[in-house]
Amino acid sequence: MLCFLTTLLLARVKTAMLYNMTEKRIMFAQNVHTSVYPASLTKKMTLYLLFKALKEKKVNLNTKLKISKYAAGQPRCRLELKPGDTITVKEAILAIIIRSCNSSSFVVAENLAGSVPAFVNKMNIAAKALHLNNTHFKNPSGWHDKNQKTTAWDMMKLACALYRHFPEYRHFFKEKQFKYRNQVVHTHNRIANVCPGAVGIKTGFHNPAGFNLTTFCTRTDKTGRKRHLMSVVMGENSPQERAKKTCQLFNKFYKCPSKRSLKS
Secondary structure, eight states, X not given: OHHHHHHHHHHOOXXXXXXXXXXXXXEEEESTTSOBOOGGGGHHHHHHHHHHHHHTTSSOTTOEEEOOHHHHTOTTOSSXXXXXXXXXXXXXXXXXXXXXXXXXXXXXXXXXXXXXXXXXXXXXXXXXXXXXXTOBOSOSSOOOOTTOBBOHXXXXXXXXXXXXXXXXXXXXXXXXXXXXXXXXXXXXXXXXXXXXXXXXXXXXXXXXXXXXXXEEEEEEOTTSOEEEEEEEEEEESXXXXXXXXXXXXXXXXXXXXXXXXXXX
């Protein structure tokens, strides 16, 4: 088993990209077209389709989504979702962003499309429409599937589309906790604590993928003008390393707005 995990770690490819959304300019690119596993960065597409449904008024933030036995049984659920209960759209969004809850992703899929396969089909149709030419989705959560692949380039395009197409829902990415059934649920994405101006978009991890992170940040250039930036870091070996790499990318091209030290 140890040998198998070691092989997976050695097979990981570190990829990274920094994009200046204001000037539509690539600032940094490392292995951006290499095929890798998205892990829970997959949930950005689940959120994209959920935000789209909200915008088209097919659901609202208070709409109650039914929890099936299949959805509740997804691995590594960080909420106590019970079959037969419901969760609101707003709670589902926060569960996905703040705790990367796999079960919530499946609840969204089943309620929006009738079944998980039907939702995955919608994910791939949306991926084609967004020109994510090297991405193929197999499930709504990012749970490992050898055929669920992407690139840092595609994950950047998806992150920018998510942010640009749905400005009314950007505030959800700034949230650090929410309450579900009298339980306060805290985020595990600490990027905002160590990188001034950063807003966590989505984390991702499983052994074959490594630690992934998509982050939005507002920084000031040398002329004093604000620049909106998006980063994608994939294949790192720990949450600390993905956060450190992200901050290094922002700080390399744009001044840090405070003297707060970068924690490794």
